[in-house]
Amino acid sequence: MAQLLPSALVDAIEELGRLPGVGARTAERYANFLLKADVRTSEKLAAAINNLHTGVKSCPVTFALIDAEEDVSSLYSDSDRNKQLVAVVEEPLDIIALERTGQYNGTYHVLGGAISPIDGVGPEQLHIPELLKRLKDDAVEEVIIATNASVEGESTALFLQRHIIDEGIELKMTRLARGIPVGVDLEYADQITLSHALEGRRAL
């Protein structure tokens, strides 16, 4: 391969291939696209990637991603945000999904993952102590455990629930509703989702 392709191209394919889910063929496709495109496309992409680590940091309170020059996430510091309501999510980008609903005026807490022994992620790697501190300091009234609907997300939710009770913190704990997604026909819903939908049925 090294003699067949220019080394600059081999390098680009190798580095692009480190992106998640990108195999050799996809990396070749990306590199080929960049080579054929205007040089400005590559320059802008390289600059954006270079600025990523310097321009972004974690909010020290919520662990949301914030501009490097900000102190605290505006989703925490804004006065119209209800600090007594905290949604606990796994990853920073989960915040975007909840914000897009336009229905939520509470604050967020990013755990930084979910408990997953198989990946070597234990509770000690997650931002749980900081959450407990916030729950006390801000006299939080409700915590919405909005971890993913995966095995890891569910385990993490259970762990958090027990941990909060063990710490003697008294507040309302909730979990996002499970049910049939909008636009999905009943016949296509999987049975676990359908069981949740039955269990959580609402009076009309």
Place this chain on the structure above:
Amino acid sequence: MAQLLPSALVDAIEELGRLPGVGARTAERYANFLLKADVRTSEKLAAAINNLHTGVKSCPVTFALIDAEEDVSSLYSDSDRNKQLVAVVEEPLDIIALERTGQYNGTYHVLGGAISPIDGVGPEQLHIPELLKRLKDDAVEEVIIATNASVEGESTALFLQRHIIDEGIELKMTRLARGIPVGVDLEYADQITLSHALEGRRAL
């Protein structure tokens, strides 16, 4: 969005989203991966992308991709390459596929695409005049038209075939064999492939 995510992250997602087949979600995933990974990963990726255009150029004879400091593709200039045999391919990376077979000692000619009126690609955008010049200059004996098995690839092959005849260039013209790929059961082969396989059947 701009207020929800740090601008450096928004930039990176936007630029990554320009890669072919990468939507907003995939771009978010890539950016998130880079943020979580060591800063060296981003630096190396950015450097590789930056070096792509400066480190790579087109061979003036074969239009294969070569190192910026090379004059001509080594797949053309090497003395053990048969210059009287030319495989015509659509894209530079097609060369790799043929080289991997280890069965080919001829040279290559990259057209730079295929004729596709719908994408606005006509014969005049392809490296066809340079091919005709080579066929004459190198007294080529056989040209293997190795364009893709797509509608565009087939049209391009037909166009080339007629063009070479019209130019009065006398040589053997061949096309890669069509048939059932290795490892594919007869029952799963599509009928066009199977027709080709029947048509091109070989005596035992």
